[in-house]
Amino acid sequence: MWDFAEMSSDEVASLRARYEPLTQSIRELIDAALHVDADNQVVDQAKAQIDAAAELLRAHPASTRQGMALTPEGESIPWDNLGNGIRNPLAPPLVVEHTGPTSARIDVELGAAYEGPPGHVHGGYCALVLDQILGEVASRGSIETVAATGTISLRYLRPTKLGRLHVEAEIQRTEGRKIFITGHIADEDGTTVTAEGLFIVLRQ
Numbered sequence: 653m654w655d656f657a658e659m660s661s662d663e664v665a666s667l668r669a670r671y672e673p674l675t676q677s678i679r680e681l682i683d684a685a686l687h688v689d690a691d692n693q694v695v696d697q698a699k700a701q702i703d704a705a706a707e708l709l710r711a712h713p714a715s716t717r718q719g720m721a722l723t724p725e726g727e728s729i730p731w732d733n734l735g736n737g738i739r740n741p742l743a744p745p746l747v748v749e750h751t752g753p754t755s756a757r758i759d760v761e762l763g764a765a766y767e768g769p770p771g772h773v774h775g776g777y778c779a780l781v782l783d784q785i786l787g788e789v790a791s792r793g794s795i796e797t798v799a800a801t802g803t804i805s806l807r808y809l810r811p812t813k814l815g816r817l818h819v820e821a822e823i824q825r826t827e828g829r830k831i832f833i834t835g836h837i838a839d840e841d842g843t844t845v846t847a848e849g850l851f852i853v854l855r856q
């Protein structure tokens with residue numbers, strides 16, 4: 653059904669435009685559900701509408717699922733995956749901006765859905781965000797150099813406040829297929845988590 657290897661950039665853009673707003677609406681639904689304080693009637697009505705939407709979507713199943721795909725031009729499409737999948741509302745809304753051949757940054761807002769300690773981001777999601785940006789920088793956006801996490805080490809300096817976060821990553825050195833890379837997350841008060849990773853470029 654989705655044969656990205658056969659698609660033009662325009663066709664991919666049109667699919668993105670179809671599904672990205674659905675993903676964002678589901679994220680907003682989760683946020684609304686986490687903030688609601690209503691009576692049985694309101695909650696029952698919302699549940700019925702959500703169940704109806706799920707039934708509508710289930711009536712049109714995809715024949716394949718793909719975590720990530722490539723277009724003929726070599727553009728990578730994060731489709732269903734948890735790190736930054738366009739169609740996955742559990743993925744934080746990450747947009748990785750490559751600031752050079754060996755570095756990148758993310759500016760993202762993480763709200764109630766990502767809470768661990770009260771008012772703060774769950775440590776596992778901090779790890780996911782750092783793993784994602786380190787992996788993307790290490791992979792350098794190419795199928796030829798896709799790198800997997802070999803080892804990642806995190807240091808939680810202090811809790812990360814929910815809200816706007818800034819994330820950076822930079823390659824420190826490479827040894828053959830091994831890429832040594834560091835990164836950090838900062839909230840409005842400064843750095844909260846640092847990461848050191850060893851990513852390994854997959855054998856082709």
Ligand SMILES: CCCCCCCCCCCCCCCC(=O)SCCNC(=O)CCNC(=O)[C@H](O)C(C)(C)COP(=O)(O)OP(=O)(O)OC[C@H]1O[C@@H](n2cnc3c(N)ncnc32)[C@H](O)[C@@H]1OP(=O)(O)O
Pocket residue numbers: 720721722728729735783784785786787788791792793794795798799800801802803828829830850852853854855
């Ligand atoms: C369609 C696609 C579009 C793509 C478009 C691009 C965008 C793409 C963005 C991706 C962004 C992803 C961001 C999330 C990244 C994950 O979450 S990946 C998932 C978590 N990681 C895994 O599942 C990896 C599981 N492990 C493995 O598959 C294999 O063990 C590995 C890591 C590939 C290494 O296997 P291998 O290639 O056989 O490695 P091997 O030859 O044994 O060892 C090579 C060297 O690495 C060292 N090494 C091996 N394993 C380790 C380790 N775990 N720790 C430390 N050192 C190690 C060895 O000691 C050796 O060192 P030297 O002797 O050369 O000094």
